[in-house]
Amino acid sequence: MTSGQLRMVEAGSTQVTDLGRSRGPRYGVPVNGALDQRSASIANTLVGNARNAPLLEITALDAEFVADVDILVAVSGADGTLLVGGSARPWNQPVSVRAGEPFAVRNLQRGLRAYLAVRGSFDVPLLLGSCAPDSVLGFGGRVSAGEALSLRASTAPLINAHFGAELYRLTLPAAPQSFVVDVTDGPDIDDFGATADRLFAAPYTVTPTSNHIGVRMTGSSLPERRAHGEVLSRGVPVGAVEVPPGTELLVLHRGRGVTAGYPVLAVVTTTSLDTLAQVRPGQQVRFRRVSDAQAATAIRAQRAELDALRSRVESIFAALQQPHNTTNGRILS
Amino acid sequence: MTEATSASSVTISTSGDAALRVSGVLPDREATWRLMHHLARALDASRVPGVACVIPTYDAVLIEVDPHEVAVDRLREFVGVLAESIDADHPLTELPRVFEVPVLYDLDGELDLRSVASAQGLQIEDIVRLHGEPEYVIRCLGAPGGSPMLDGPAFPQPVQRLSSPRAHVPAGMVSVAGRQATITPAPAPGGWPLIGRTPLTVLDLGSEPFVPYEPGDIIRFRQIDIDEYQALLGTRMVAR
Numbered sequence: 001m002t003s004g005q006l007r008m009v010e011a012g013s014t015q016v017t018d019l020g021r022s023r024g025p026r027y028g029v030p031v032n033g034a035l036d037q038r039s040a041s042i043a044n045t046l047v048g049n050a051r052n053a054p055l056l057e058i059t060a061l062d063a064e065f066v067a068d069v070d071i072l073v074a075v076s077g078a079d080g081t082l083l084v085g086g087s088a089r090p091w092n093q094p095v096s097v098r099a100g101e102p103f104a105v106r107n108l109q110r111g112l113r114a115y116l117a118v119r120g121s122f123d124v125p126l127l128l129g130s131c132a133p134d135s136v137l138g139f140g141g142r143v144s145a146g147e148a149l150s151l152r153a154s155t156a157p158l159i160n161a162h163f164g165a166e167l168y169r170l171t172l173p174a175a176p177q178s179f180v181v182d183v184t185d186g187p188d189i190d191d192f193g194a195t196a197d198r199l200f201a202a203p204y205t206v207t208p209t210s211n212h213i214g215v216r217m218t219g220s221s222l223p224e225r226r227a228h229g230e231v232l233s234r235g236v237p238v239g240a241v242e243v244p245p246g247t248e249l250l251v252l253h254r255g256r257g258v259t260a261g262y263p264v265l266a267v268v269t270t271t272s273l274d275t276l277a278q279v280r281p282g283q284q285v286r287f288r289r290v291s292d293a294q295a296a297t298a299i300r301a302q303r304a305e306l307d308a309l310r311s312r313v314e315s316i317f318a319a320l321q322q323p324h325n326t327t328n329g330r331i332l333s
Numbered sequence: 334m335t336e337a338t339s340a341s342s343v344t345i346s347t348s349g350d351a352a353l354r355v356s357g358v359l360p361d362r363e364a365t366w367r368l369m370h371h372l373a374r375a376l377d378a379s380r381v382p383g384v385a386c387v388i389p390t391y392d393a394v395l396i397e398v399d400p401h402e403v404a405v406d407r408l409r410e411f412v413g414v415l416a417e418s419i420d421a422d423h424p425l426t427e428l429p430r431v432f433e434v435p436v437l438y439d440l441d442g443e444l445d446l447r448s449v450a451s452a453q454g455l456q457i458e459d460i461v462r463l464h465g466e467p468e469y470v471i472r473c474l475g476a477p478g479g480s481p482m483l484d485g486p487a488f489p490q491p492v493q494r495l496s497s498p499r500a501h502v503p504a505g506m507v508s509v510a511g512r513q514a515t516i517t518p519a520p521a522p523g524g525w526p527l528i529g530r531t532p533l534t535v536l537d538l539g540s541e542p543f544v545p546y547e548p549g550d551i552i553r554f555r556q557i558d559i560d561e562y563q564a565l566l567g568t569r570m571v572a573r
Contacts, residue, residue, distance in 0.1 A: 022385040025397060026373075027542050028476040031386075128541060136477040136521045137538060187346035187354050233475060233482065233513075235388035235395025237352035257476040259390055267349030270400050295350035296404050303401045 004069030005148040006118065009102060012061030015142050016122055016149065019052045021130035025258045031238060032132040032254050035212055035277035037270075038302060039077035040115045042172065045310045046074035046094050047119035048317050054124050054131045055117040056143075060280075063116075064104035069154035071097050072119035076172075078111025078278055092172045094119070094313075096157040111278035120153025135212075135255065158320065170312060179285040181251075182272040183241060184295050188263030191227035192243070196265060198223045199241070199287045204249055208281040212255035215276055216248045217285070223249075223265055231261040239268035241287075251276060269295040271302055342368060343416045345409050348395065353405050355394040355412060359421060362392070366472060368421035369394050370548050375415055381408065389548065390473045390482075426549035429470075430572035434516065436465075436507050436554050437562040438529040445495070445526035449509065453488050460528060461556060463487055464507075469514065469552045478519035478536055479544035481552055485512040498524030505531045507554070516552075518544055532557075532565040545570050 008014070019040065020033025034040035034057055041051040049055075056063075058077075074094045075082050082089045084103040089095045097103050105114055124131045125140070133140030143149065189196050204217035223243050236242075240252045242262040251268055253276070268276060269290065279285055290298075341358075348354045355372065357365035373389035376396065383403025388395040396412065398405060438461045439446035450457045469483040485492070491511045499522060502508075506517045508525035517523065518535035536543050546552070550572070557565070 022397075022399075023541070025386045025388050025395075026474070027479045027544070028474045029478055029543070030476070031397075127538060137519055137536075139538065184347065184349055187348050232391040232393075234354070234390040234393035235352075235397075237348045237354075237395065237397065239349050239351070258388060259473075259475045259482075264348065267352070269349065270351050292347050292350065292406060296400065296406070299350055299400045 003120070003154045004067055004071075004099075004151045006065055006067045006071070006122070006151055007148045008063070008143050008145050009066055010062060010064035010104070011143050011145045011147070012063040013059040013142060014063045015057050015133050016054050016124050016140065017057045017132045018054050018130055020132050020254060021128050021134070023128045024130070024134075025235065027128075028258050029128070029134065029137065030213075030255050030258060032134055032212065033130065034115060034132075035254055036077055036113050036115070036274045038274040038306075039113070040117075041306055042092070042309065043074050043076040043115040043117035044121075045306060045313055046076065046092070046170065047072050047117050048313055049117055049119065049121050051306070053117065053121035055115055055121065058105050058108070058114045058116060060108060060112055062104060062106045062108075064102060065116075066102045067097060067099060067118075067151065069099050069151065070156050071151065072155035072158060073097055073103070073116060075105055075114055075116050077114040078108045080108040080114055081106045090169075093170060094158070096155070098157060112280050113277055118151060119155045120151060123150035123152050170309065170316075172309070179275060179279050179283060180272075180288050181276055181285045182269040182288050182290045182295065182298070183239075183266035184269060184290060184292050186241065186264035186266045189265055191225050191263040192223045192265055193226040195223040195226065199249075199266060200289055203284040203286045205284050206279050206281050207248060210281060212253055214253055214256060215251045215279070217251070218248055222247070225263060227263070231263060233259040233261045236260045236262070236264060237267055239270070239273050240264045241266040241268065253277070269298060271295075271298045341417070342419075342421065343372075343413065345412055347405050347409070350405060351398055351400045353396045353398075353409055353412060355396065355416065357392045364421040365392050367423065367425050368416070368419055370425050370473075371419045371421065371423065372412075372416050375419060376412070379415070381411065384408070390475075424549075426547075429549055429551045430546065431468075431551040431553060432546055432570060433553050433555055433573050434507075434531050434533060434570070435557040435561065435565055436529040436531050437557055437559060438464075439527065444506075444528065444530075446528045449492055449526050449528055452493060453490060455489070460488070464509070464514070464528065465554045465556055469554075471546055471548050471550045471552060473548050474542075474544065475515065477517065477521035479542060480515045480517055481544070481546055483514040483552060485509055485514045492526055494524045495526060498522055502527065503530075504536065505533065507531055530562075532562045533568055533570040535570045537569070545572065
C-alpha cells in the first residue's frame, strides 16, 4: 500500500539507504548504509521515523525532487540550502512540502553528505533486512533523474495558518565543527612499534580515491609495519586504520570487505566515523588517541542526545494531534 | 595499549568501540578453527542484546556490536566465559554436506593458470591434478558475498597474488592465493590468480544465507570440458 511517489527531478549523486545491513558481515557482505549514521538518525528522528528507516543520502551534488502528495521532510548532515518552491527553508527541522511543489537540496558545504528523510519513509526492496546499496552484489544504487520512489505515507501541511511559519523549532545536538578523528588503539598496534605514534604527529590529507569502502589519506610520515609474516584473513571492523603497501593510509568505512589480512593499527570511534564521512577529498584530518572508555562515553552521550531529540519530536507530534491545535495548525493525517 | 583478556583458549581484544576480536590460542590449528566456529554459533544462539554480527574465520572471531546497546568491555567477560565452556574437540558438523564443483580449467591460457604453474615449476596438468585432489573443508565465508574459503591445494609453494588486481572478476571464478583457494560467488575486484571457472550459480540473493554451504561442509572440484560447461551453465550449486 503506497501513498504517492517522490520523483527525482535532478538526481545528483543520491541513493536510498538506511543504517546498514547488520546481518551481512557474517556472510562476507559489508554492512554499508549511511556513512554519517548520526545525521541519518537525526533526519529520520525529525520526521518521527524510526532511526533505521530508509532515507536519501545525497553526496556532494545538488538534488531536486517533487512528490505527488503532501509530505513532511527533514534534511540533516552537511550544511546546505533546502529550497521549497524556490524559498529557503530551515535545515535540520521538519518542513512541509505540498503535492506538486518542487524542492531541492543545494550548495552542500562544510561537509560531503546530506540526509533527506520523509515522514513515513519509502517502500523499497530489502536484502537481508536492509535497503542499503551494495556495489559488489549489485543491489540498489544511485537513483536517476525521472525515477520515482514509492512513499509509505503522506502528511498534510504543518503550517501555522496565521503566519505561514513553522509551528516549532527544534534545537539540534551540535555537529562537530572540526575534522578531529578519534581512534582507539587497534589490536595489532604492537606490529607497528614506535612508528604507531606517527599517526598523531601531523595532519593527513584525504585523497580523491576515497569512497564508501575506505577513506584514503596521505601524510608526511606514515606508520610502518615492523612485524612480518603472513596474517590469516580475519574479520576487520569498520573504522580499521591500515597501512597497505604504498604511500597512503587507509581507514575502512562501512562498505569495507569484511575479512582481510592486514594488521589493524587503530580503530576510528563510532562517533568519529560520522565525522570522517563528511570530509571532502583535499581536506585534512588530525587523528587523536582516545581510550576505550572515552570512546564509549562519547557514543553514550550521542545516544542520549538522539533520544532527547526523539522525545521532543514525539511530544510535538502528539500535541499536533490534539483537537485544540487545529485552529493554528493542521492536524497530522 | 589495547587491553586484552586471556583465557586458556582465547585472547580477546577490543577492536574499536563497536567490535571485539577473539583470537584462538589453542596449540592445535584444527581445534582453534572449531572453537572459533562453535563460539560464533553459541553467541548467535544466546542472542545477546546489542550483538549485531559474529564473523568467524580461521583462527579469530570478530564480534560486532551496536555500541549504543552494549559496551564492548561488558561483553568481553561474557565471551571469555562462553569460550571456556566450549568443547573444541567436538566436530563442527556431524554430517558435512559435500558439494561437487565442476571446473573448466584455464587450459587455453586466458586466465592465470599458466603463470601459476610456471611459478610453481610445474606443468598446468599438475596444477589441475593437485587442485582436484583434496576434499576441501570450508573454513569460513569471505568477501565478496559468501566465498567459501578453503585451505589451498598441495602446491610446492604459496601462490603469489597478482601484482595488479583485476578491477572485475566475474562470478564463478576458481582461484588460488597463498595457501588458500576459493570460488567467487559474486563479481568483484580481486587479486587472486584465476585457474578456472565453474558453470554453477553459487549466489542466491533471495535466500539467507546467500550461499548453499556453511563452514564445515566439503567442496570437491571436478574437471569438465567446454561442452559440459555450456550444458551446466546457470545450474544452482547443491549438495551431492
